[in-house]
Amino acid sequence: METVLSGIRSTGHLHLGNYFGALRNYIKMQNEYNCFFFIADLHSLTTHPHPDDFHSGVRTILAEYLASGLDPEKSAIFVQSDIPEISELYVLLNMISYKGELERTASFKDKVRQNPDNVNAGLLTYPVLMAADILIHRANKVPVGKDQEQHLEIARVLARRFNSMYGSEVFPEPQAFNFGSDLIKVPGLDGSGKMGKSEGNGIYLFDDEKVIHKKVMKAVTDSGPTEPNSPMAESVQNLFTLLSIVSDTATVQQFKDAYNDCTIRYGDLKKQLATDICKHTLPIREKIESIYHDDVYLSKVIKRGTELARESARATMKEVRSAVGFRSFLVNVND
Numbered sequence: 001m002e003t004v005l006s007g008i009r010s011t012g013h014l015h016l017g018n019y020f021g022a023l024r025n026y027i028k029m030q031n032e033y034n035c036f037f038f039i040a041d042l043h044s045l046t047t048h049p050h051p052d053d054f055h056s057g058v059r060t061i062l063a064e065y066l067a068s069g070l071d072p073e074k075s076a077i078f079v080q081s082d083i084p085e086i087s088e089l090y091v092l093l094n095m096i097s098y099k100g101e102l103e104r105t106a107s108f109k110d111k112v113r114q115n116p117d118n119v120n121a122g123l124l125t126y127p128v129l130m131a132a133d134i135l136i137h138r139a140n141k142v143p144v145g146k147d148q149e150q151h152l153e154i155a156r157v158l159a160r161r162f163n164s165m166y167g168s169e170v171f172p173e174p175q176a177f178n179f180g181s182d183l184i185k186v187p188g189l190d191g192s193g194k195m196g197k198s199e200g201n202g203i204y205l206f207d208d209e210k211v212i213h214k215k216v217m218k219a220v221t222d223s224g225p226t227e228p229n230s231p232m233a234e235s236v237q238n239l240f241t242l243l244s245i246v247s248d249t250a251t252v253q254q255f256k257d258a259y260n261d262c263t264i265r266y267g268d269l270k271k272q273l274a275t276d277i278c279k280h281t282l283p284i285r286e287k288i289e290s291i292y293h294d295d296v297y298l299s300k301v302i303k304r305g306t307e308l309a310r311e312s313a314r315a316t317m318k319e320v321r322s323a324v325g326f327r328s329f330l331v332n333v334n335d
């Protein structure tokens with residue numbers, strides 16, 4: 001059976017981009033594959049969260065994973081920093097990753113632009129740690145949104161480089177995956193770009209009905225079409241993209257027709273969009289709070305997930321260490 005792995009950083013709450021770009025795929029995949037899903041708390045350290053808030057950040061993503069439908073009986077759910085083998089593989093992969101190729105990564109360039117005062121080495125080697133996350137379980141498929149495509153390419157490059165440098169077949173080449181279609185990008189409602197935590201334009205699974213309506217009603221649009229079939233501004237296209245993710249095809253078509261014959265009222269479109277977003281998110285929201293506070297349940301979930309993840313990680317590291325040439329000086333006195 002093929003192995004699936006994915007993770008989300010432990011910063012803030014999950015938004016619609018995380019849910020529709022990644023998490024919804026996790027939930028479908030757990031019925032068909034050998035699945036590992038984790039919380040990338042080491043990755044979140046690049047932005048230096050305060051130690052007092054760190055654990056609650058991890059707990060939030062864990063509770064939101066479970067409330068969304070991740071089943072701990074089907075998938076191994078774990079926290080990245082509980083698996084020391086990931087950090088060990090990260091060190092080894094750093095030795096075969098080159099500064100130039102990491103500097104060319106689009107996400108690194110974005111972060112440098114956004115935060116010129118915090119260009120730390122962890123940021124530069126972010127894709128190497130991500131490759132370690134994936135390769136430690138020898139994952140074949142990685143459900144992620146479109147923004148992660150380049151990181152997956154780096155994971156493939158490192159898998160190939162390691163295999164060829166050490167004459168081994170330890171690592172398969174992982175592929176980015178979206179159930180049944182291309183990778184998706186959930187747009188923001190502020191006119192352009194993707195929805196994201198760092199972009200500050202998220203609609204969160206944790207938002208209540210009022211907040212969701214308020215955020216959607218504020219979405220940027222233009223002044224409306226003046227001629228039949230006129231081209232759409234990016235902001236309006238984004239509303240339609242979101243509508244096509246959360247609503248049925250007949251509803252989307254009805255608003256497209258209204259746009260094309262210039263009878264559209266953006267207020268109606270937004271109301272429909274907010275209502276349909278709520279249909280997806282409110283049942284999840286209802287469950288988050290009680291799961292968040294259920295220490296016994298969370299401990300059970302993480303215990304099982306960590307055991308499975310460590311077992312898989314240890315098996316990989318045994319082969320990796322042998323391929324690299326590590327040999328122990330400790331001899332068994334009974335031999």
Ligand code: ADP
Binds near residue numbers: 143
């Ligand atoms: P953020 O971008 O908000 O910081 P993460 O980087 O932790 O969130 O992303 C976690 C997962 O969610 C990744 O698989 C990523 O591809 C996916 N994702 C995040 N934002 C979007 C989006 N707007 N559209 C599609 N997928 C997304």
Ligand code: TRP
Binds near residue numbers: 006007008009134151
């Ligand atoms: N880099 C991913 C993101 O920001 C999160 C992540 C870390 C991840 N390690 C991973 C995703 C391994 C998939 C597989 O979205």
